[in-house]
Amino acid sequence: MTAGLFDLTGRRALLTGSSQGIGLALARGLAEAGAQVVLNGRDPAKLEAARAGLAASGLAAEVAAFDVTEAAAAEAALAEIEARLGPVDILVNNAGITRRMPALDVLPAVWHEILRTNLDGVFFVAQAAARRMTARGRGKIINIASVQSDLARPGTAPYATSKGGVRMLTRALCAEWAARGVQVNAIAPGYFATELTRPLVEDAEFTAWLARRTPAGRWGRVEELVGACVFLAAPASDFVNGQMLYVDGGMTAVV
Ligand code: NDP
Numbered sequence: 597m598t599a600g601l602f603d604l605t606g607r608r609a610l611l612t613g614s615s616q617g618i619g620l621a622l623a624r625g626l627a628e629a630g631a632q633v634v635l636n637g638r639d640p641a642k643l644e645a646a647r648a649g650l651a652a653s654g655l656a657a658e659v660a661a662f663d664v665t666e667a668a669a670a671e672a673a674l675a676e677i678e679a680r681l682g683p684v685d686i687l688v689n690n691a692g693i694t695r696r697m698p699a700l701d702v703l704p705a706v707w708h709e710i711l712r713t714n715l716d717g718v719f720f721v722a723q724a725a726a727r728r729m730t731a732r733g734r735g736k737i738i739n740i741a742s743v744q745s746d747l748a749r750p751g752t753a754p755y756a757t758s759k760g761g762v763r764m765l766t767r768a769l770c771a772e773w774a775a776r777g778v779q780v781n782a783i784a785p786g787y788f789a790t791e792l793t794r795p796l797v798e799d800a801e802f803t804a805w806l807a808r809r810t811p812a813g814r815w816g817r818v819e820e821l822v823g824a825c826v827f828l829a830a831p832a833s834d835f836v837n838g839q840m841l842y843v844d845g846g847m848t849a850v851v
Contacts (some may be wrong), residue, residue, distance in 0.1 A: 603630055604631035604686070607630070609632070610660070612688065613690045615639065615642040617790035618690060621821060622825045627650060632681065633657045635659045636673075640661045658681060666720070670717075687736070692758075693709070718765060722769060726773055726778055734777045735773075736781075745762060766838060780838060783840070786844025810847045
């Protein structure tokens with residue numbers, strides 16, 4: 597009965613922003629579960645290093661460099677990947693950026709850069725993938741949201757706004773695509789040590805606050821996001837739709 601619930605053999609997954617950090621860890625996890633993974637980012641050299649790192653562990657990966665903020669580039673990339681490799685069954689919308697500063701100092705260019713990457717990019721790539729998934733009647737879209745989809749913190753107005761948008765976009769796309777065989781869900785990570793959070797990891801005061809604020813009492817490790825991603829990519833979640841799964845050491849469960 598349970599055989600195959602978490603098996604991704606024969607599935608193909610595109611992960612945006614997977615040349616490092618969370619995206620790369622998720623790519624490794626999906627590959628270990630049997631999927632063929634396609635790595636994405638803007639920098640071809642970083643992508644090649646990530647591909648080589650997976651290959652060193654015996655995990656094959658393909659690469660597709662494009663900028664998620666460009667709708668036409670996303671559409672061209674999906675067409676190219678499907679022509680070269682075959683159908684994309686799983687999309688992980690992970691590419692994201694932040695700039696931490698007081699709201700009063702946020703210039704229009706910074707606001708737009710963050711919203712374009714974290715929200716427009718999720719929509720454009722989802723749209724390009726879902727054009728094909730809905731036609732086939734099958735697909736899994738996993739958006740990487742954040743605890744900041746719900747909780748704000750000083751210095752994060754554009755980022756928190758973008759991640760709140762990802763939460764509602766996940767629900768809106770579920771509303772339209774669920775009946776056509778596509779599941780659209782989100783993972784909301786708490787605080788994980790990556791390049792994105794390096795200034796916070798190096799801030800002893802922040803780390804002490806985080807340990808007090810998080811029931812688990814520590815930073816997350818990127819591998820700890822893999823289980824949620826495999827679940828949302830696999831047949832086990834076929835009737836789960838429009839949901840946001842928190843992987844946050846308990847942070848959003850407590851005041
Ligand atoms: P990193 O900064 O380590 O990695 C970001 C990745 O996204 C890189 O591979 C980068 O490659 C790529 N990227 C950035 N902009 C674009 C773009 N326009 N088009 C394509 N690729 C792009 O970040 P994390 O791994 O920490 O974060 C990954 C996701 O997880 C983000 O959405 C983030 O908001 C979210 N998240 C992270 C948390 C954490 O604690 N780390 C907590 C909650 C959510 P390149 O620059 O070469 O394009």
